[in-house]
Amino acid sequence: MSYNSDSSVQEIQEVHIHRDDFGSKMGMWLFLFTEILLFGGLFILYAGYRFIYSEGFAAAATELDVLLGTINTVILLTSSLTVVLAIVALQKENKKLSLFFLWVTVICGLIFLVNKYFEWGAKFHHGVYPKGPALQNMSEGEVMYFGLYFVMTGLHGLHIVVGLIFIGYVMRQIQKDVITSSNFQKLENSGLYWHLVDIIWIFLFPLFYLIH
Amino acid sequence: MRPNIVDQVDQTFWLIMGISIILLALITVVMIYFVYKYNRKRHPVAENIEGNTTLEIVWTIIPVILVLIMFFVSWAGFKNMRDVPKDAMVVSVTGQMWKWTFEYDNKKKSDTLFLPANTNVKFDIKSIDVNHSFYLPAFRTKEDAIPGRVNHYWIRTNEPEVYYAACAEYCGLNHSYMYAPVIVIPEKKFIEWKNYTPPDTTKSVTPVKTDSLKTDTLKTGAVNSLNKDTLKTGSVKTDTIKPNSVKQDTLKSK
Amino acid sequence: MENNHHTEEQNDGHIAEAHHPSYGINILVWIGLLSLTAITVAVAGINLGSLALTVALVIALVKSMFVINFFMHLKFDNKVFKIFLGICMITFIVVMILTFFDLTFRI
């Protein structure tokens, strides 16, 4: 094989991309840590302001709809389950079932977003938005609470959208048999991401909806 | 009698500096000596030395001791700085873009800080717009003026003298012109001044709005568009105040 | 795969064989998670005062441990990932504590 034949050049370039599932998973986990600390910053702010304005926070928390929050929690937990099941199904070489589970995940994610849309919409309708008329009359603690509420749930929602795109891409790859029962690290990575988004919600839910 | 804050700061400074200079000299001299002695021309074949545990322990323990000394000395000074004497006279200091306003216990306001000699003074430091920092170089201390908070520190004045206060936290266009004269006068004169209200003082003293400013007022007030000269009037001209008019020798370490 | 010379984390880089989970255990975990959600919502109804925050956070912590260990597979994974996660969490907690040294002791 001579080095200046085109095919060898082709190969030289390809050697770079060797497959290392373990490394790929490690990269994903490291990325998740940056996500954890991205939200971590907000959690520190939340804790700080909750400490400074405990009454304002308690008052504001009553204005969120616990039922809606609970429903969304259940939806996300379920979607997390279906991602895992999709991995199991693919490992058992059941491509159809795997895709089905992923569809359930995507639909759950979409329902979550629709719920959020209505929740935010209701808040906006009542003038609860930054600089909104309702907020002008609230105490500083409540203003902080809603500021954090919009930022944190908003950022979380953004992560749901990104997760959905990621899963959509993975589904296409499964369809095209790029991701298979012996090569499913990408599916697992998308799952890891999705679970992280779920875990963040597991904390957001009590912090914003439950503790008065 | 409490130790003087200025002296304490200077002593801590020179203590740490002293240790540092010795260490630096040691490192530099040893380094240059090695480079000279073991130069390839004189010492063509190196001896392989992997390390030495005793040495590692020594140069961990000694610095630990040194830094602990530094820490405790500075802590002692700090405690003194934070522990305000009960008899301290309180002056409320308000920073705003780009001037200082001082308010005394009898509500008298001024943009020059008059202080009685040989007195403990506590400053309550506030801001009504952005962060500033109330810095008295001659007294070796400062504390930021943060909107929504009241910070404080105290000093002890000496004999009558003219000093200045500067703003040490960046606050926009005229940050570097936010000086205020600090004039220490004999106690009797000070009380006279404090209780004297000239009929037209209100004109020269800008009333300070204490309610919090809304974001918008500042934005339209164009943080940018003021020019240097309009602002300089009203505040002190730079050349009228002698900085560190504390005599040169007080500045140097004692 | 010449260039896959992994000196540690012993495996050839392909982890397909590592562990075969089943549907069952995951569904069990899911049921557990739902029950914990029910509990935390129910508890929120009772007035626990200052304890409410602690209880809610403990439950949330337990829930996330479930998700991490089972759904995210950490329990069955290589030790490095556990250490990594530990580093990340310790960093976060320490930063939180140090911030609170300021907030708690402000006058």
Added chain:
Amino acid sequence: MANGTIAAVPQTAEVNFYNVRTKHKGILSWLLTIDHKRIGIMYLFAVVFFFLVAMTIGVFMRLEMLTPGETFMKPQTYNSLFTLHGVIMIFLFIIPAVPAVFGNFFLPIQLGAQDVQFPKLNLLSWYLYVIGAVLALTSLFSGGGIMDTGWTFYVPYSIRTTTNVSLSVFAAFVLGFATILTGLNFITTIHRLRCPGMTWFRMPLFAWALYATSWIQVLATPVIGITLILIILERAFGIGIFDPALGGDPLLYQHMFWIYSHPAVYIMILPAMGVVSEIIPTFSKKTIFGYVPIAISSLAIALVGYLVWGHHMFSSGISDTSRVIFSLLTFFVALPSGIKIFNWVATLYKGSIEVTAPMLYVLLFIFIFSIGGLTGLVLGALNTDLHLTDTYFVVAHFHYVMFGGMGIIFFAALHYWFPKMFGKMYNEKVAKTAAVWIGIGFNMLYFPMFIMGYLGMPRRYYDYLPEFQKYHVFATVGSWVLVSGIIIMYINLAIALKRGKKAPDNPWGGTTLEWKTSSPPIMENFKEIPTVTTGPYDHSITESQEVKK
């Protein structure tokens, strides 16, 4: 398949990663490359460009400070310039400098790997860097003009000023992501791609330093990411998080900012320390003294570096308790740095030392960085900091550690690895002259600032009291000496690039793996994957084949 290809790379030295035939031709062979060496070179040119831009701004600032009052610019211009100077230096130069340039180029080679773990991600990092840079440049000519907040973006000023803060801050956010991805890539690379026989404690210390750095990048950068986003949201929508007018706490902003930015100063210095640990053994012809302590101290610096951010807030009104804790911890962060310094000096003992240009820079570094670090202790002390904070003393401190630390080592690394990266030799005499100029100019420029700071000259001041003028004049003149040194250095390297003699594979007699491949390296780095049997700096077994120049 990999096996066959590597063997197929011919023995002729002419084939290297510059002229190997790649899939794409011309400029595309660079812009679409996933080769870590090419990406490293692209970073090099981008980083040097911004370094020169920010340095030029610095020289203008010095010129303005020559006389009190207006010398040749208005206050608003000055305020924008020091902001720009700080932002470019920090986010576009010093944080990516050594990791992204030399880390990218040499980490895989030193590990005996063919590339980083995620080559495509690596290219993405570069593009994020470029996008961030373009956004930063765009912000200069759009919106309300050049940002004037200082590189710390303190609220509430940053929320209120009419200048173009949002876009610049967003640029910093994007640049942050570039460094996160680089860090993530390096950690995985170090875990996965060490060649056979290279155990953790046979890794070069540069790799150890990058490992520690990468962890900080991954775990600290997101905190500033979200903080900057919050500034944008506050400016755009008036969401109250930090704005005191709405009940926000400006001190929490400062906490968030320094939770990142203090660890970030160790992102800046750790890779430089790694480079020092490479250069000293090479030119002393002996193994490093105290390999393990140096490696561990990198991790220790990274670790303790997380715990001291409050020392930037001593005067801001944080609680007295936390000031005491942060101060104590600050003193402890000095210990691992000290251990490194002592071990480096000890390495010289009974060596066979050759003072080449890179070595000269390293010696300069030890001197200058020690000054910078030791003055950091005065700033970490509780009572002295209240006097010195936000004065020129701080400005002097951080230029000594940043420019005297990372900046000088950037030059050292450039000279040390120049033959390997470009396959050319530079003029050693001129390089050394430049180093001496830089050393003199540097100290003339920044040393007076310590004195000014102690006498009470606040930083970020457009104008100053006349009594400070003599120091300012001295500093400004120093900046000209420094400029001439740096210009000589760059011209020397530029000439070498064009007309330099061909470099041998191992011009210095180095022992780490990058010296065992050709200069410049071939596309796959090694003809065959090396196997390592000893520590990284074992000079006893190097064949004396090196070509003395």
